Amino acid sequence: MKTFLAEIDVMPKKEILDPQGKAVTGSMKNLGLAEIQNVRIGKHISLEIDADSEATASAKVDEACKNLLANLIMESYTFTLTLKS
Amino acid sequence: MKTFLAEIDVMPKKEILDPQGKAVTGSMKNLGLAEIQNVRIGKHISLEIDADSEATASAKVDEACKNLLANLIMESYTFTLTLKS
Numbered sequence: 001m002k003t004f005l006a007e008i009d010v011m012p013k014k015e016i017l018d019p020q021g022k023a024v025t026g027s028m029k030n031l032g033l034a035e036i037q038n039v040r041i042g043k044h045i046s047l048e049i050d051a052d053s054e055a056t057a058s059a060k061v062d063e064a065c066k067n068l069l070a071n072l073i074m075e076s077y078t079f080t081l082t083l084k085s
Numbered sequence: 086m087k088t089f090l091a092e093i094d095v096m097p098k099k100e101i102l103d104p105q106g107k108a109v110t111g112s113m114k115n116l117g118l119a120e121i122q123n124v125r126i127g128k129h130i131s132l133e134i135d136a137d138s139e140a141t142a143s144a145k146v147d148e149a150c151k152n153l154l155a156n157l158i159m160e161s162y163t164f165t166l167t168l169k170s
Binding site: 007024033035036040041043051067068 | 092106110118121123128131134146152154
């Protein structure tokens with residue numbers, strides 16, 4: 001049994017308005033950072049998972065994303081797995 | 086002037102209790118995913134920045150993280166920059 005580290009990003013889909021990101025884009029101007037545009041804000045989730053292989057770990061993380069971590073109607077997710085040393 | 090894409094992760098510091106992550110770790114058991122442990126939840130922010138060089142872009146993103154995106158008392162941040170094609 002190996003332990004893998006998963007780093008998951010859950011972001012609002014492109015078609016979906018992101019009011020928090022819009023508000024932060026506006027605040028950037030007030031901070032003198034008008035070069036910053038198109039801010040979008042989502043979640044970053046890190047977790048550890050015990051599995052025999054990377055394929056099993058990947059399937060389990062995918063299941064966790066689909067069933068709990070992301071709302072697939074409004075959000076999309078990506079993740080990377082690394083072996084914990 | 087080039088446009089860079091920044092991908093920023095803002096996570097609660099290790100010493101800080103993450104109640105949302107703890108709750109999700111508990112929920113994983115109820116979903117039959119007891120192999121998943123140590124869930125920690127933070128923010129993922131993507132943005133675009135116009136700058137002459139990667140070094141300038143990096144300094145501006147760092148400033149944005151310090152002044153607006155992260156609370157350095159409770160959170161730490163990391164980011165990557167890529168040139169927008």
